[in-house]
Amino acid sequence: MAIHCPDNLTNAQPHKLNMESRLVEFRDKMAADLDRTMEFWLKNSHDDKYGGFFTCLTRDGKVYDETKYCWLQGRQVWTYSRLYNDVKRFHKPEILDAARNGGEFLMKYVKNPETWKCYFSLTRDGKPLKIQRTIFSECFYLMALSELARATGDPKYKTEALKMMDKILYWVRVDDTELGRPKLAGMESVNKMAIPMVILCLIDQLVTMEPGLLDKYRSDMKWCISQVLSHVQRDGKVVLENVSFDGKELPGCAGRLMNPGHAIEAGWVLTTLANRLEDNTLKSIAIEKFIDTSFENGWDKKYGGIFYFLDADGLSPAQLEWNMKLWWPHNEALIAFLMAYKETKNSEYFQKFSKVFDYAYKHFVDDVHGEWFGYLDRRGEINMDFKGGDYKGCFHVARYLMMCEKMATELLGNE
Structure with a gap:
């Protein structure tokens, strides 16, 4: 096995066995959690009429708001694409189709082609609602299309991602006036x-x-x-x-x-x-x-x-x-x-x-x-029980699970 512990630990062998058994427990729980998590999003979040994803979902997956938040649209495309690319049991046509459909929604509605700024939120059918004077919508747009390029081999996604990177680096390192932030005297x-x-x-x-x-x-x-x-x-x-x-x-x-x-x-x-x-x-x-x-x-x-x-x-x-x-x-x-x-x-x-x-x-x-x-509140009690909203979507949980399941498998020597 690939688990190692310092030689000077008291009762090192029992300690090692305990770590190994816990790591097996963690890996198995994370694998089940990833399957359960992705089933939630695959079942409840897809908009089959207009494309893209619903992210405002109740505890049991009902849509409580049809607004589409572009950070989360991009993050979900990235998540599906990364799962398809790197996790064998998710290398399925339905995962790739969902990622591609989300990517096409992004390219059709999220970016202003004249300014390359991406909207923060849209109506269900893709009409702009809000734009932020930051770079984060653009960053998640790029991440989505870059990973989708890996999954599909389609050069248009790679080209779009690289062009967006040029814009982001320009805004950050050269001139941020296009972001629209006013320069106030006290700032x-x-x-x-x-x-x-x-x-x-x-x-x-x-x-x-x-x-x-x-x-x-x-x-x-x-x-x-x-x-x-x-x-x-x-x-x-x-x-x-x-x-x-x-x-x-x-x-x-x-x-x-x-x-x-x-x-x-x-x-x-x-x-x-x-x-x-x-x-x-x-x-x-x-x-x-x-x-x-x-x-x-x-x-x-x-x-x-x-x-x-x-x-x-x-x-x-x-x-x-x-x-x-x-x-x-x-x-x-x-x-x-x-x-x-x-x-x-x-x-x-x-x-x-x-x-x-x-x-x-x-x-x-x-x-x-x-x-x-x-x-949760400070004591660990559930404060709000919805599963998705304007900032929580199909990303952080799934990313943690796929990364840590892989690392645990490598540590156990069971690739």
Whole structure:
């Protein structure tokens, strides 16, 4: 077997056997959870009349709002395409057809062909409702079409994804005036971690589509990595969401803001890229600072679970939902700690994976109808029982499950 533990552990062999049995348990539960989760979306979310997907779904899958949110349209196309490409039991014509139909809806309705800006939300039949002055709708549009290109081999999706990447990099690194944000006198220039981090995700996605693109985007990758690393502050004790572009802490609530789940996600993204770059120093920073330190800061020691937001000085964050427990930080932590264990064989990371897994499968998972509840109160009680809305769709849960099922299988030596 491929499980390894430090030699100096007391009763090392029983410890190893326990880890192995738990890993088998985790893998089997995740495989069943992935099947159940995808059955939920395949059964309830497809719009067979106009194309695309419904994401506003009740606990049992009924549509409660027909608005189509473009982040989630793109994410669902990506999820179906990645499952089709990488998980053998989902390599089925109906999965590919659903991904292709979603991709065609994106290309027909979501992007403004004159500006290349993508709408945030649409009516059911594709009429624009809202546009954001950010790059995230465009990012998920790109991710969807890039992965769909892998699945179909159709060059039009690859061409569209690469053209969108050119626009995104222009907006971020050259001139953002086309995004439509007014320049007000009191506004500071802020390095928001979400921007370089999502571009790193895009680069990793495009290199997955075509490995030869790594050299094309290498300088952009290094710039983004430096921007993300500047968010490690206070002698490595915190990861802040917002800093100045010269790497300094900003004043006020925004400057002290921590989002543990987001920092943990950045950690596993950086770990993935560190492997591409063969950079062990970057890997250590990603695991120790972004994943482990952020988890220790973010774990609720009284009730369990990961806080949504925190203030670096221990004050109450300005966000009213700061102490809620949301589904996606727990998805990110599960990916991050199993990846950290796989990379280092440090059993502490396996124990933290186990800790998050046990909490999540006690509180978030719906064994009856499938998928996860998204929003719990601090004590872990369900706050809202819908399965999808304007930000929660077919993405985080499925991505965690497919990635961690694969890593668990590799660790068990059962590929």
